[in-house]
Structure formats: structure tokens, C-alpha cells
Amino acid sequence: MTTPTDLNATKNDNGSYTITGKGTPGATVTINNPAGTKIGEGTVGTDGSFTVTIPSGSAKAGDKVSVTQSKDGKTSQPATITIPADQPTNIGVNFGTDGHAHVTGNGVPGSTIYVVTTDGDPITNGTVGPDGKFDITLPLDYSDAGDKVVLVQATDGGLSNPVGIIIPAQTAKDVQVTNDGKTTTITGTGTPGSTITITDGNGKTVGTTTVGTDGKFTATVDDGNVKPGDKLNVTQTTNGVDGAPVQITVPATTPGNVDVTNDGTKTTITGTGTPGSTIKVTDGNGNTVATGTVGDDGKFTVTIDDGKVKPGDKLNVTQTTNGTDSAPVTITVPSQSASNIDVTTNPDGSVDVTGEGKPGSTITITDGNGHTIGTGTVGDDGKFHITIPAGTVKPGDSIGVTQTTDGVPSKTVTVKVPSQGATNVTVTTNPDGSVDITGEGKPGSTVTITDGKGNTIATGTVGDDGKFHITIPSGILKPGDSVGVTLTTDGVPSKTVTITVPNATSSNGNGTNGNGSNGTGTNGTGSNGNGSTTGTNGSGNGTSGNGSSTGTNGNGSSTGSNGSGTTTGANGSTTGNNLPSTGSNGVTATKTGLGAGTNGSTSSASGNSLPATGDDEGAYLAVAGTIAIGLVGLLGAEGMRRRRRED
Structure with missing residues (x-):
């Protein structure tokens, strides 16, 4: 047998x-x-x-x-x-950060777990702890997906039956899932070259990708295949062996365009989302510090009092749609940003940056590439002024202004470097209502004149001499209106210089000042001696306007060289003996011992001032005075002739 x-x-x-x-x-x-x-x-x-x-x-x-x-x-x-010892149970394999496979399970406390090859050659061993658990690290040579090893437990001199295992692929790590409203994106890390498979709750594959050489992967799933709240499994396959799946849940749409500002009294968070969804803001400890609702326009604004958060705090912004949370968007509460920032390009090419901020804070100026080109400190008055050397930036460049308070930077405010602005700008309103604007700038620059609403009303060009002169036709502007003057150089506009249109300037009443057309009376008896005849620019109505023609300073009487005798004055007054004469300033004076009064005052022989004639009222008074003095002269002359005849 x-x-x-x-x-x-x-x-x-x-x-x-x-x-x-x-x-x-x-x-x-x-x-x-x-x-x-x-x-x-x-x-x-x-x-x-x-x-x-x-x-x-x-x-x-x-x-x-x-x-x-x-x-x-x-x-x-x-x-x-x-008779064998008990077999180890609950055997599993996981991986350390160093890539080594770890074999874990349960056994008889104090027993030895031997790990051998399929041929029985020893690899390593470990001991079951007092809690009945073991964790044995395998060499890297036996840690690759697909490697086969055998476990045997030795208890009281007995060996368990061997348990063969196959080293699985590593489980995908750092798995994150986001939803932008169009696609669900799954990212993570794994073994380079491995396949990542995404399956839904029914085991249907809804997405695949490959781990890159950098150990990272990104898989996308169209929202038509999944919806928020669905469970998905992410499995890595290496050398034909699957790793343990990682289960994820399709989140709600992640809030978009999230921005955070700090005005010194509150922190404001804005963004976009799904209309009707709830926006929740939590701090680093998971405490809710603010909530809001996405409006019908798909936008939200949430404010947080500064007593609840401070600059430097990390906050998470989450959107909840139909009970499903989105992936959080993490933001940092910034310091208060600089305000009232102004940028000026100087004639030497340097650039001045001014503004306001928190006293003692550091102001950093960066160029378009993020390089620091200037720094300064906010003064005790809350203001700063930083000059960037010529050649560092040019008109049209973008620069960033960041305020750092207590080590926490603010949100960067981006501004453009303007061209050099117009200088020595003057504006004059002419009698006909047109407006002249003059100034200086860079030759060849375009000058644009705008009204108070920003509408362009005139343009011009700076000449080779660096000056410009632009006339705006009457009817477009009126006194009191604001106008803007902007220079554009190489396509880059300057800061706008704002000026106010003044009242019209006086024409000073300057007439033609020609000679009177009626000649000179003999010895003061001419027809003009009594002022009754109107000369071209004489004491009657001249061609320059009503009343007396106007001399250099606008006095009413015609201006004669000396106004005496029978000679016609240079300014056309027909005069006789003792008729009014005018000095160099158009001041009316009598022949007998009278000089021209200073600044247009008519002086008597005794030096007493007579009425000035600089304005219209004075002009009329001067005319009246002239007529009166002429009548006195005529009466005096007639009396003298009578006495001679009587003698």
C-alpha cells in the first residue's frame, strides 16, 4: 500500500x-x-x-x-x-515616500513573519507586535509593481502555510478635483509612465491619462459624463498591475475670478459662480467668517470686518451648489493698498510716483517683469514720493505699486507711465468768443483739447520750437468751462492738464485814431471848436465806436500831440486856443500851464486831479469836460474881443 x-x-x-x-x-x-x-x-x-x-x-x-x-x-x-501556525491576515501593501513597499497585516503577537521569494529564498522578515500587527519594509528590488513575494508566519516552532502576494501599483497621491462648470479636472502624482483611469460608480471609464516624467498627471472629464456629487475612482496601473483606487466626489463649480482687497476697514472678496449658490469663506481653522449668495448675474461680493481677519491670514472660498461643495480657492488677506497714486514723467526722463498709504509702510515699485525699480517709505503724513531714475522706464510701460505693512504685502496697483505733459499752458478768451490755448511740450507731439465731458474739441501739434497754439472757435466753450490738454507722444498719452476758460479780455477801446475830417478852426473859432462836428476819430462819434475815440489807454478824448493853436492833433482832435489837449497817456489837459496827469488823471493848473478817463464812465465825463472847457474858452475869447473894440 x-x-x-x-x-x-x-x-x-x-x-x-x-x-x-x-x-x-x-x-x-x-x-x-x-x-x-x-x-x-x-x-x-x-x-x-x-x-x-x-x-x-x-x-x-x-x-x-x-x-x-x-x-x-x-x-x-x-x-x-x-500542523501549521496561523496564517497572517488582512495583508496589504502600501508605499513610503522613499518608494519602498511596505507589507502590513495581522498575526500572532510575537510571531515572526518571513518574506521569501517564490523559490523560497529569504528576502526579509519582521515581528508581529503586541497589538497583533506587523509592517515589514521590502527592499526596492522587490517594491516594483508586479513583483511577487511569499509570506510565512512562524509561531511556537510552527510555520504557517505560505501566502503569496503581488506588489500592486502605487496608489495615486495628492489627488485633487475641480469643476469649472465645463469640465471636471483631476490632478495628482504617480509613477511616471503609469496609466491613470477614472471610473464612475458603475465602473464605466470616463477618463484616462498618463503620468508624466515629472510624476504628475491631469485628467479631464466632460461635465456631460458626470455631475456634482457623483463618486469617481482614480486608479493607477503600473506594469499591468492596478493600484488601490482613490475615491473622489465631483465638486460644485469652483468660484472664479476670486479677488480680495483691503481698504483698511474691511476685507472684500469678489468673484463669479453659479447663480443662487452659497459662497462660504472660512479661516485657517475652518471657522466660517462670512457667507454670501451668487447673484443672477453670476457675481458675488462678500465683506469681512477687519476684526475677524487680519493681513496675512489665509482664507478659503467655497461655493455650495445643491448641497455639494466646490474645491476651495485659497486667498491671503492683503495689507491695505496704496491710494491716490499719481505718476508724472519729468522733462529729464525721470518718473515721479506719489500716493498715500499707512505711515511707516514700505512702498515697492516694480516694472512689467516684476523687478524692483524703486522703494520708499510712507511718511508720518501718510504720503510717499518716489523718483525713478531716467532710463529705467519709458512712457507706456506698466509699473506696479505695492505697500508692505508688518511684512504683509498689499495687492499691487498697476499704473501706466504717461508721456511728458504740457507745460506753461495758458488759455485766453477773445472778444469774438473764440478761445486760444497755448503751451509747451515735446516737438512733434499731438495736442488734444477736450471739454468737461472728455469730448475732443480740437487737436494740434507741438512745433519744432516746442510750442503749440490752438484756437477753438466761438460757441464751443464759455467762461467757466473746464478743458483738458493732453499730449500724446509715440502713441502714449500724457497726464491731462485741466484749465478753466476765463472771461473775455478787454479790447481797451483802441480806435483807428485818424485825423478829424473837418479840418482845423481858425483861432479856436472853427466849427469843431464847440465840439459840434464829428471828426473821423474826433470828439464826436468816431469809426471806433460811440463817443470819443480811444487813445492808448482807453481815454475818451482824442489824443492830440499838444492840443494847442490851430494845428490838427496827431489823433485827430480839431483844436483852437484853449481847447482841450491830451498828454501822452490820452489825458485831457488845458493849454494854459496844464501838464498831462499821471495814469490818465486830468490835472488843473493848480495840480488838483480831475476825473480819470480809463473806463466808459470816465470817457463820458472826459467828453463832457472837454465840451465845457471849450465853451469857457470861447466865451473868454469873445469877451476879450469886445474889450478891444470898446477900447
Whole structure:
């Protein structure tokens, strides 16, 4: 009778053991303990195999039990098998940051876990801890996906049956999921070259991608295939072996265009989202500090009192749609930004940047590439002034102004460097209502004149001499209107210089000042001696206007060189003896010992001032005075002639 073969012993959950093997069909199989006591019996089946269960407690791990078969009065030689130790359970594999695979599981406290190759060659071992758990680190050579190893637990001199495992692919790490309203994007890290498969709750593949050489991956899923709240599995496959899946939930749409500002009294967060959704802002501890609702226009604004947050705090902005949260957008509360920023390009090419901020804060000026080109400090008056050297930036360049307070930067305010502005700008309103604007600037620059509403009303060009003169026709502007003057050089506008249109300037009443058309009276008896005849520019109505023609300073009387005798004055007054004459300033004076009064005052022989004639009222008074003095002269002359005749 042959000895039973292919023996195997397995411990059952109830503590009994099952022994299997092969023998002669119909033979009786007997199992004895080391003392020779029968502890189990069975029969070989027609297929030549048998299974015998020995009761719990009848043998222990490490015992060598004998197995014999007998038939027709013949008994085989015993075959020996060792009762195995318990097999390790709950076996799993995970990976450390160093890439080593870790084999974990449960065993008998104090037992040794041996890790061997499929050929039985030892690899490493570990001990089951008092809590019944073990964690054994495998060498890198046995840590690749697809590698095969065998575990054996040794307890009280007995070995468990071997448990073979295959090293899986590593689980995808750092998995994040976002939803922009069009696609769901899944990112993470993995083993370069591995395949990432995204499956839905039914196991259907909805997206795949490959881990890049940098160990990162990005997979996208059209929103038509999933919706917020759906569960997805992310599985990495390496060398044909799958890793453990990572389960994620499709989030609500992430808030978009999130911006944060700090005006010194409150922090304001703005952005876009799904209309009707709730916006929640939480601090670094997860405490809700503000909430809001996305409007029908898809925009939201949430404000937080500065007592709840401070510059430098990290905040998370989350949108909740139909009970599903979005991925958070993390922002940092900035310091208060600089305000009232003004940029001026100087004639030497340097650029002045001024503004206001928090006293003691640092102001940093950066160019379009983010390089620092100027720094300064806000003064105790809350103002700053920083000059950027010539050649550092040019008109049209963008520069950033950032205020840093207590180590926390503000949001950067971006401004453009303007061209050099117009200088020495003057504006004059002419008598006809037109307006002249003059000034200086860079030759070749375009000058644009705008009204108070910003509408262009005139343009011109700075001449080669660096000056410009633009006339705006009457009817477009009126006194009191504001106008802007902007220079554009090489396509870059300057700061606008704002000026106010003044009242019209006086024409000073300057007439033609020609000679009177009626000639000179003899010895003061001419027809003009009594002022009754109107000369071209004489004491009557001249061509320059009503009343007396106007001299250099606007006095009413015509201006004669000396106004005496029978000679026609240079300014056309026909005069006789003792008729009014005017000095160089158009001041009326009598012939007899009268000089021209200073500044247009008419002086008497005794030096007493007579009425000035600089304005219209004075002009009329001067005319009246002239007529009166002329009449006095005529009466005096007539009296003298009578006395001569009487004599």
C-alpha cells in the first residue's frame, strides 16, 4: 500500500484543522498525533483525494502528525505533516515616500513573519507586535509593481502555510478635483509612465491619462459624463498591475475670478459662480467668517470686518451648489493698498510716483517683469514720493505699486507711465468768443483739447520750437468751462492738464485814431471848436465806436500831440486856443500851464486831479469836460474881443 501524498494542513476559523491529500480510492485514511493517538479518520474518494478534519485542541501548531492509509488489510507507511501556525491576515501593501513597499497585516503577537521569494529564498522578515500587527519594509528590488513575494508566519516552532502576494501599483497621491462648470479636472502624482483611469460608480471609464516624467498627471472629464456629487475612482496601473483606487466626489463649480482687497476697514472678496449658490469663506481653522449668495448675474461680493481677519491670514472660498461643495480657492488677506497714486514723467526722463498709504509702510515699485525699480517709505503724513531714475522706464510701460505693512504685502496697483505733459499752458478768451490755448511740450507731439465731458474739441501739434497754439472757435466753450490738454507722444498719452476758460479780455477801446475830417478852426473859432462836428476819430462819434475815440489807454478824448493853436492833433482832435489837449497817456489837459496827469488823471493848473478817463464812465465825463472847457474858452475869447473894440 502506497503512502499518502500531496499532504496539506489548514487551520479553520473554529480552531480545527483540515488535512488534505491523495491516496488509493476506497482506502481508509488515519491521522495520529505524535503520541500515536488517532485524532482523525476519513476515506479516499473515487477521484483519489481525501479530506480529513481534526478537532480543535487535538493538535497545535508545530505538531508532527502521521497520515496512513489502509485497504484490504494492508496499511501504508505513515506520511508526516506539521500542523501549521496561523496564517497572517488582512495583508496589504502600501508605499513610503522613499518608494519602498511596505507589507502590513495581522498575526500572532510575537510571531515572526518571513518574506521569501517564490523559490523560497529569504528576502526579509519582521515581528508581529503586541497589538497583533506587523509592517515589514521590502527592499526596492522587490517594491516594483508586479513583483511577487511569499509570506510565512512562524509561531511556537510552527510555520504557517505560505501566502503569496503581488506588489500592486502605487496608489495615486495628492489627488485633487475641480469643476469649472465645463469640465471636471483631476490632478495628482504617480509613477511616471503609469496609466491613470477614472471610473464612475458603475465602473464605466470616463477618463484616462498618463503620468508624466515629472510624476504628475491631469485628467479631464466632460461635465456631460458626470455631475456634482457623483463618486469617481482614480486608479493607477503600473506594469499591468492596478493600484488601490482613490475615491473622489465631483465638486460644485469652483468660484472664479476670486479677488480680495483691503481698504483698511474691511476685507472684500469678489468673484463669479453659479447663480443662487452659497459662497462660504472660512479661516485657517475652518471657522466660517462670512457667507454670501451668487447673484443672477453670476457675481458675488462678500465683506469681512477687519476684526475677524487680519493681513496675512489665509482664507478659503467655497461655493455650495445643491448641497455639494466646490474645491476651495485659497486667498491671503492683503495689507491695505496704496491710494491716490499719481505718476508724472519729468522733462529729464525721470518718473515721479506719489500716493498715500499707512505711515511707516514700505512702498515697492516694480516694472512689467516684476523687478524692483524703486522703494520708499510712507511718511508720518501718510504720503510717499518716489523718483525713478531716467532710463529705467519709458512712457507706456506698466509699473506696479505695492505697500508692505508688518511684512504683509498689499495687492499691487498697476499704473501706466504717461508721456511728458504740457507745460506753461495758458488759455485766453477773445472778444469774438473764440478761445486760444497755448503751451509747451515735446516737438512733434499731438495736442488734444477736450471739454468737461472728455469730448475732443480740437487737436494740434507741438512745433519744432516746442510750442503749440490752438484756437477753438466761438460757441464751443464759455467762461467757466473746464478743458483738458493732453499730449500724446509715440502713441502714449500724457497726464491731462485741466484749465478753466476765463472771461473775455478787454479790447481797451483802441480806435483807428485818424485825423478829424473837418479840418482845423481858425483861432479856436472853427466849427469843431464847440465840439459840434464829428471828426473821423474826433470828439464826436468816431469809426471806433460811440463817443470819443480811444487813445492808448482807453481815454475818451482824442489824443492830440499838444492840443494847442490851430494845428490838427496827431489823433485827430480839431483844436483852437484853449481847447482841450491830451498828454501822452490820452489825458485831457488845458493849454494854459496844464501838464498831462499821471495814469490818465486830468490835472488843473493848480495840480488838483480831475476825473480819470480809463473806463466808459470816465470817457463820458472826459467828453463832457472837454465840451465845457471849450465853451469857457470861447466865451473868454469873445469877451476879450469886445474889450478891444470898446477900447
